[in-house]
Amino acid sequence: EDKVVQSPLSLVVHEGDTVTLNCSYEVTNFRSLLWYKQEKKAPTFLFMLTSSGIEKKSGRLSSILDKKELFSILNITATQTGDSAIYLCAVDPVGGNKLVFGAGTILRVKS
Amino acid sequence: SAVISQKPSRDICQRGTSLTIQCQVDSQVTMMFWYRQQPGQSLTLIATANQGSEATYESGFVIDKFPISRPNLTFSTLTVSNMSPEDSSIYLCSGTPSSYNEQFFGPGTRLTVL
Numbered sequence: 309e310d311k312v313v314q315s316p317l318s319l320v321v322h323e324g325d326t327v328t329l330n331c332s333y334e335v336t337n338f339r340s341l342l343w344y345k346q347e348k349k350a351p352t353f354l355f356m357l358t359s360s361g362i363e364k365k366s367g368r369l370s371s372i373l374d375k376k377e378l379f380s381i382l383n384i385t386a387t388q389t390g391d392s393a394i395y396l397c398a399v400d401p402v403g404g405n406k407l408v409f410g411a412g413t414i415l416r417v418k419s
Numbered sequence: 420s421a422v423i424s425q426k427p428s429r430d431i432c433q434r435g436t437s438l439t440i441q442c443q444v445d446s447q448v449t450m451m452f453w454y455r456q457q458p459g460q461s462l463t464l465i466a467t468a469n470q471g472s473e474a475t476y477e478s479g480f481v482i483d484k485f486p487i488s489r490p491n492l493t494f495s496t497l498t499v500s501n502m503s504p505e506d507s508s509i510y511l512c513s514g515t516p517s518s519y520n521e522q523f524f525g526p527g528t529r530l531t532v533l
Contacts, residue, residue: 342521349509349527351462353420356521396461406452406477407522409461 310335310401314410322418325387329413331397332379341380342407343371344396351396354382387417421446421514423525431531432502439498440528442512447492449517453485456509456527468495468512502532 311334321327333341340358344351355364357373357380364371368387373380384391394414398407422445432438442451451468466474466487474487489495499506509529513522 344524349529350511350524353521353523398462406464406467407462409463411461 310399310408312397312399312408312410314395314397314413316413317411318414318416320416320418321387323388325417326383326385327387327415329382329384329395329397329415330379331381331410333397333399333408333410334378335399335401335408337402338375338399339402340400341373342398342400343380343382344398346394346396346412347392354395384415387415389417389419391415392417421448421516421523423512423514423523425512425525425528427528428526429529429531431533433533434503436502437498437500438502438530439496440510440512440530442495442497442514442525444493444514446516448514449492450515451489451495452513452522453487453495453497454511454513454524456511458508462511465497465510468497499530502530504532506530507532 313332315330340356342356343354355371360375368385371382394412396412397410424443426441453465454462456462464477465480466476468474468487468489470489486498509527511524511527513524515522
């Protein structure tokens with residue numbers, strides 16, 4: 309059974325801190341890994357990763373994939389209260405876009 | 420990117436009734452999906468909405484309980500039938516222009532069944 313595991317499950321930091329969120333996966337086939345941010349209801353897309361070792365960056369957020377060790381990390385530098393959200397990792401195991409989601413990491417940034 | 424809207428945004432329903440959720444995309448998308456997010460849990464795929472044909476359901480979900488329509492490339496509906504309190508959840512639709520693109524999600528429908 310395809311599985312995506314995220315850690316930690318929750319995290320509380322202070323504004324300005326740097327955080328690293330982890331995502332490991334076990335899938336029979338792999339095409340891509342995606343990160344989403346969920347603040348209220350709709351997950352908003354952050355990154356899609358398909359190749360190992362290539363960092364994707366957007367402002368203070370960055371992510372990288374290791375296909376050999378089957379994991380990805382999402383880094384957020386200089387955190388702000390607006391970064392408080394659930395961060396979801398999902399894997400597309402067969403190329404049909406049928407995403408398998410992890411349980412998410414709840415991030416709370418305190419001012 | 421695609422902009423996706425859903426109606427209703429929330430509803431409170433009585434046990435045994437049915438609710439149809441609408442999903443509208445502002446551009447044509449090849450693939451559309453329906454997910455469920457139960458309280459405190461992550462997203463679980465219910466089915467792939469296929470244009471002009473029957474939806475493809477994931478294990479644990481059946482057409483009689485969750486009938487889906489997709490008459491064109493920008494619109495889909497999900498019906499939650501014969502509801503029970505266990506169906507209380509957020510239901511989200513998503514779309515993607517192709518199997519090589521990221522999925523974009525609608526704002527979700529928060530359903531409470533009494």
